[in-house]
Amino acid sequence: MLRSVLRFFASLKLAVVIIASLALLISVGTFVEARFDAWTAKQLVYNSVWMYGALGLLVTSLVAVIADRWPWQPRHAAFIFAHVGIIMIIFGALLTQTYGVDGIIRLTRTAEAVNEVQLQDTQLTVYRSRTGDGYDKVYSEDVNFLKNPITAKEPFLIKAKGLHFELLESIPYGLAQTRIEASPAAQSGSAVRFQLANANVSEIDWLIQRNAFERAEKQIGPVLLTMGGLWERRPEINEIRLYQNEDQQLSYALYSKNSQNPYKKGTLAEGDRIQTAWMGLELRTLQFLIKAVQKYEVRSMDRPTPATRASLKVRYNGQESFLVLNDYIKVFTDDWVYLIAYHNKKIPLGFDIALRNFKKTDYPGTMRAMAYESEVQFADQRATISMNEPLKHQGYYIYQASFEESPNGGVTASILSVNRDPGRVWKYLGSLVMCVGILLLFYFRYRPHVRPRSTN
Secondary structure: OHHHHHHHHOOHHHHHHHHHHHHHHHHHHHHHHHHOOHHHHHHHHHOOHHHHHHHHHHHHHHHHHHHHOOOOOHHHHHHHHHHHHHHHHHHHHHHHHHHOEEEEEEEOOOOOOEEEEEEEEEEEEEEEEOOOOOOEEEEEEEEOOOOOOOEOOEOEEEEEOOEEEEEEEEEEEEEEEEEEEEOOOOOOOOEEEEEEEOOOOEEEEEEEOOOOOOOEEEEEOOEEEEEOOOOOOOOOOEEEEEEEOOOOOEEEEEEOOOOOOOOEEEEEOOOOEEEOOOOOOEEEEEEEEOOEEEEEEEEEOOOOOOOOEEEEEEEEOOEEEEEEOOEEEEEEOOOOEEEEEEEEEEEEEEEEEEEEEEEEEEOOOOOOEEEEEEEEEEOOEEEEEEOOEOEEEOOEEEEEEEEEEOOOOOEEEEEEEEEEOOOHHHHHHHHHHHHHHHHHHHHHHHOOOOOOOOOO
């Protein structure tokens, strides 16, 4: 009986079926990746139960084929090495999939050091507070709405004391438009719609505090606009600091680079203009909301684009709204203030890393980047990460992936790709073992046969 089972798994017919299945799955994955993106293909095809089942059958077949040749002879060495090498590669890939890290770090010169890696996996997290400050995490769950979509027939419910928050629909590729409205909630922050312009550039945008204690910021060229004013000044950049004074008026303070004290301050009404000392820039206040809330309108798209974000249609307090990835909704109850966040999962990096300088070199006569690099500080050391020179530290490979650019061409953030691959050694070793098997195959096939000597 055991011999029959072994022969079945070692049969050529089963091997053909397994290889054909893997070829079909890879073809489907390639089509999905071309139509959508690599993340969608990974979730729906490469990490599917069908792929794991086909690879599991392949490993079982390889082991059965090796066992079926027992007792082994020297001529079996090539065959065994090649099959063991394939098993080792698959094992290394499984280690990478289970324990590997593949994410990004976003660094800016104005932000504090970063010690977490952002993954593509997503989470739902709920925080709550009595006063709207000092939130405590009360719930967190890993979610994958691409594999397990939400529909109106099967909503996802989050319940807590006084909270009834429903997820009605998951939108994998949503095109979101922001809407800023006045808010009746006392814990909401302020918002200002502004224009910053000179003869060459004009930027119109909103700066909004999601709550009264949050710092809001936006960098435009050589100027950092901030909202709130409740934090320590960092003097390495020009700053326009906006804040609400005791009379609920919009106040401002202008700081020059390398200065701790403002060179100009005052109040602003809607329509007012102030001149800055940087590149002839003029700030104009278009609209000021003492208490504001940010909402979204989301349109579902058939496939991803650089502008699309995963989104959720939600319902709470008798109203429907949208929650987009890496954002949150604030819900007020009689006793608590809740924050429901939908965000990319973050894991500890194990050390702090901060951006000290970013250098971009353009092609001559253009604004297209030819090369770029980040000078970073980590664990009391400094290093330069460029496109072809990653940083290697504590098992991580940190690559220069890209950068974020403002409309006027200034760099606002450096994007680093972080990779840790615990299966790399097994994959390299498996490839080496398989190559040895191939060489042995040629050796045993073409070695000269030893003929017996004549006794005459």
